[in-house]
Amino acid sequence: MNRNDLLGYVDDVRRIVANGDINKAIILHFDLMMGTYQQRPLFYKHILKFDRFMVAVALLSFSFENPKMPLSRVKDFCRDRDYMSSNSLDSLFSFFETTGFMDIFTYEEDGRQRLFRPTSTAQTAAKNLIHAYVKPSEDMSPGWRGLASLALPHNYVSYYYKGFAKVLDANVLLGHQRPDEKWIMNRDGGHLPMLALYVDNLRNPGSKADQKVATYSNLSSRLGVSHTHIIRMIKEGESRGYFRCNKHQVQLQPEFSELVRRVMINIFAIARVSIELGAAHLGSPN
Known part of the structure; x- marks a missing residue:
């Protein structure tokens, strides 16, 4: 699938997602994310910032695509996409290594190259996060031919990241086209502070747009x-x-609700497309 075809397909899936119960999906996503987040809040508040999160998923995607991918190639990719500077990337790689997210080692066939692999801790975290992205949208369109027909294995991390590698390569991502979306997600905690405000509003009985x-x-x-x-x-x-x-309280405006729904529709669509692309590529789990 070329970039234009992928863009068109992502747009189709966005429309399907948008026609579902997006608020119900957002609440479930938030609850699932918070369940994982609260296990290691200091870690997740650091990596869920949009740019750092993109580096983390790039590492995972490239690792599943090619286990012998040099770390320098991932660094060049992330720098070229303006996720982070070279020095910041080096610092983040060190952070991932010291926190047990990935192992870094010298390539036996070329001592000048460093290779990397995600640890079991990283794969567990990845599985939890993927579940939080994919599960909420499963019931949004029961007649849709996509995920319901895939019969995914229990451990579908490889499906997701092999598919997400194709999304990365095509540069079909949140924030690239809309700076206002990236602004609110490129902070400590990523998109969770945004969702905490939105979900609080949804769960407040009789809430209004400016509650x-x-x-x-x-x-x-x-x-x-x-x-x-x-x-x-x-x-x-x-x-x-x-x-x-108003003093120490926040009033949400309709523009904020529109922003959240637009962001989350895109997130759910990208997750579903990634799973589909990965399943088509693998055929069966590794």
Whole structure:
């Protein structure tokens, strides 16, 4: 599938997802993500920032695509996509190694090259995150021929990342086209602070588009990020028209709800397409 065909297919899946119960899917996604996040909040708040997360999924995708992929190739790819600078990438690779996310070792056939492999810890984390991305959209369109017909294995990490490698190669990703989406996700905790505000609003009986939800302190405590970080995010969102601030409470504006739904529709669509592409490529699990 060439890039134009892939773009067209992702758009088709977006429309399917958009016609489902997106709010129900968002709530389930948020709950699943928080279940994983709270196991290692310091780790996840660091890697879920959009640019860092893209580096992490690039490492996993390239590893499943080619176990002998040099680390330098992944570094060049991420730098060329402007995810991070060379120095920042080196620091992040070291962080992944010290936190048990990946092993880095010298290539026996060429001592100048370093290879890498995701650890069992990384694969467990990846499986949990993939589940949080894929599961919420399964019931959104029961008649859809996609995931329901795949009969995925229990461990479908290889499916997802082999497919996601194709999405990466085609550069069909969130944030590349819309800076406003990347802005709110490229922070500590990634998209979870955004979803915490949105889901609080959904779960508030009789809520309205501008319902007051979640104090700064509450968000800071639940997500393990600093009070200052939350304030800065909200203040910047206010300047963009997404929030109104009233003392220590946040009022969501309709523009924010539209942003969240657009972001999550894209996330769910990319996840489903990745699984399909990987299944078509592998035929059967590794």
